[in-house]
Amino acid sequence: MITGGAGYIGSHTVRYFSEVNEEVIVVDNLQSGHRKSVDVKHFYELDLREKEALNNVFKRHSIEAVIHFAANSLVGESMDKPYDYYHNNVYGMMCLLDVMKKHKVGKMVFSSTAAIYGEPTSIPILEGEDTTPTNPYGETKLAMEKMMKWFDQGYGVKYVSLRYFNAAGAHESGEIGEDHKPETHLIPLVLEVPLGKRETISIFGDDYPTEDGTCIRDYIHVMDIASAHYAALEYLRKGHSSDAFNLGNGMGYSVKEVIDVARNITEHSLPVEMKARRLGDPAILIASSEKAQTKLDWKPRFPTLEKIMLDAWNWHRTHPKGY
């Protein structure tokens, strides 16, 4: 079962699983997902918090494992609406785990985030880094990780928590990609300029302690995130114990560098506008993914920002209005 399978990362993971001949069913309430982004036999439009309906899906299918993407996931929005984040993320997880335990489903692969670390004390970030989130989004994801730990101890539900850094790019076919409304992520926003959907791209702060003064992030191709979910499932199938892994490329790009790569690929001048810092943005987030590479036997296939940007551009220029 893939929850949130009609969302950005979920739909790419559904696609990857079909490419490796795994049978999946999708549960999604379509609050931000797109029905058109997934081609599956069994799609259930429901909210995880509708526990009885969820229970019926578990009754109807013999579910081996759950891959759990469904969540609210915008840092800025979470500052304004913490209740919504606790209710969907934490209570949604409670409902899901409760139904899983009822049906003795003992494997979960979970979407965690770099946001659980807050301002890291060292770069690259290792999994043992302090977890002190600076926003309700990161706080709820950390609470969800902790809930899984106790459900493992109490009921034997094994899990892999994947802490992704900045997901970007699209499937190479250009058939599926990122379509968030409103969009807040840097790469799709940058690409709206050459598409004529916006005049300029804003840079949120150029006074950070980095070489060019703009924030540095570790961008990871969405299909590499998708393949990591399969690697994590295989890891659980082998009977390994529950664990958490960072997913990134170990390379940081500043906001200005991202815009430069987009200029090369789109051949557009991409005018920028300097703005104030965005609340809650850490200066530098770069992952060490060595643990995932070693223990999950996973390797990113598309580590360069050029490839990530090229695939994103391929999707956006052919789908300027999204799905």
Ligand SMILES: NC(=O)c1ccc[n+]([C@@H]2O[C@H](COP(=O)([O-])OP(=O)(O)OC[C@H]3O[C@@H](n4cnc5c(N)ncnc54)[C@H](O)[C@@H]3O)[C@@H](O)[C@H]2O)c1
């Ligand atoms: N995009 C990133 O850079 C990034 C980075 C780190 C972690 N994550 C995590 O990855 C996951 C997927 O992110 P995304 O960018 O694909 O987001 P998304 O909003 O595109 O996808 C989330 C999906 O879950 C569905 N959903 C939400 N609440 C639900 C509920 N209660 N019941 C059923 N369905 C529900 C939505 O309709 C949507 O299809 C999230 O959990 C997010 O926190 C994303």
Ligand SMILES: O=c1ccn([C@@H]2O[C@H](COP(=O)(O)OP(=O)(O)O[C@H]3O[C@H](CO)[C@H](O)[C@H](O)[C@H]3O)[C@@H](O)[C@H]2O)c(=O)[nH]1
């Ligand atoms: O118009 C924009 C949009 C973003 N930025 C900057 O670009 C960088 C990347 O911003 P994104 O919004 O694309 O991504 P975030 O790093 O804020 O967040 C992403 O990665 C986090 C973990 O690193 C969380 O998981 C979160 O869910 C996910 O959206 C930030 O420095 C941001 O300030 C701009 O300068 N201008």
